[in-house]
Amino acid sequence: MTTVWSGGALAEAIEAFAPGSVESSAGSDVWLKPESISTVCEGLKIRSEFKFDLLSSLTAVDYIDHFEVVYHLTSLPMNASAVLKSRVGHGRTEASIASVVPIWRGADYQEREVWDLMGIRFDGHPNHKRIMLWEGYPGHPLRKDYVTYDQSIASTAPGAADSLKGAE
Amino acid sequence: MTGPKLIDPYGTPAGADPRGALQSITLDLDRTEGESVNKMKSTHLEPFPDPVLEVPDDLKRSVIVSSVDYLLNWARKSSVFPLQSGLACCSFEMISAAMARFDLARFGMEAMRASPRQADLLIVAGTLTWKMAVPLRRLYDQMAEPRWVISMGVCATSGGPYYQSYSVVPGVNHIMPVDVYVPGCPPRPDALLYGIMQLHDKIRRYSLNGQAAGRE
């Protein structure tokens, strides 16, 4: 059975090698300060008591007044898993956090996806650009304040574009 | 910090382009691609009118216009080679329509061509995104006339479940004129076969001194 690190125990273990980096913990989650994410992740990967050698997923959540970046870690040698979170972009202007690609290469595409759809910048990413939408796309569509429908495109009925223009 | 120093996975030399080695190679290509997508999105605002075949009243009931037309149309309708292209889930129904159980070969179209130069029919099977619209239009432009287009499934017809989505074209008729629409999500292979038979019916009605067949 995979051991799941509890938030409290993991927070304590992290504080032991990187003091002052934990914001809070609850359940099985640990909230880290965004500026300490590189140090903590590097420690979690290298140190013999964790050996988190696999980043199983990296994603982000929009909480309207801020974003949360979520890291799911797996340790194959220790058969353990853990969840890290970090709150960024308070006030939703520019959200950014350090990239973990130098630590886990698998973060490459996932960070690009988060940038593409959520608009969170990953500093130090070796290939920081959109992954699914095209260059020049306006905005980041999975943000909750994104206006969904592009009103300039008509529906399939010919003449529908004119009726939209009239409605403006 | 304990343990060995981690290495940059991409081997970026110190003092290199801060955006990263990969990005400096590929970003120009991405910009060009993005420009072409944005251009297509801003110019294809209205759907193309459906290429409806106008048959004069006195000929409505008869299918054979002249014996030359009959021969030509029979030859065309019996060898409509589809382009091998699938965009999403619908393409699996198209693939199974080509397999032994439904057997597209009965209609003289068993040869799915891998090149648009050898194809007569483009079956748009699946969700068309704006990013894919540019290559699809290029495939259509590369096909020799006369050429026909079947829009398969609600995604291709109107955007379907992704209607009003940020990335999906609201109907492939914004990109190219469509001859036959096949509804369904996904349409069963039988529905696609029925659509193909409707197209055959349409091809049989063209005349050499009438409307040109399969043109934009």
Ligand code: SF4
């Ligand atoms: S119409 Fe349905 S089955 Fe076909 S591509 Fe769209 S979602 Fe998939």
